[in-house]
Amino acid sequence: MELNHIRDPLIERRSSQNNFDELWSNLTLAQKFAASSLTKYGYELAYIRCSTAGNVAFMTVDNHVATIEMDGEINTAPNINVR
Numbered sequence: 001m002e003l004n005h006i007r008d009p010l011i012e013r014r015s016s017q018n019n020f021d022e023l024w025s026n027l028t029l030a031q032k033f034a035a036s037s038l039t040k041y042g043y044e045l046a047y048i049r050c051s052t053a054g055n056v057a058f059m060t061v062d063n064h065v066a067t068i069e070m071d072g073e074i075n076t077a078p079n080i081n082v083r
Contacts, residue, residue: 020045023045023047023048023057024045026048026055027045027048027055027057027068028055028070028071028072030070030071030072031055031057031068031069031070031072033072034057034068034072034073034074035057035059035068037074038059038066038068038074041061042061042062043059043060043061043064043066044059044060044061045057045058045059046058046059046060046065054069054070055070056068056069056070064076065078065080066078067080
């Protein structure tokens with residue numbers, strides 16, 4: 001019984017890594033460079049919003065959100081409501 005309790009965090013961590021890898025693979029090269037620069041300030045890749053206009057990456061740190069457009073443009077004060 002304790003074994004399952006010990007393994008759950010490991011499974012959780014692997015799932016998070018797989019999710020990150022999948023998100024990362026969907027970024028453009030410009031977005032990857034921009035995202036890498038934001039990680040120096042503690043931002044983490046949260047999700048990607050896909051649309052016909054292009055994919056926008058969302059990164060978060062504490063209660064702050066930054067967006068990265070497909071061309072790598074970073075907006076650290078986007079006018080959006082995140083749920």
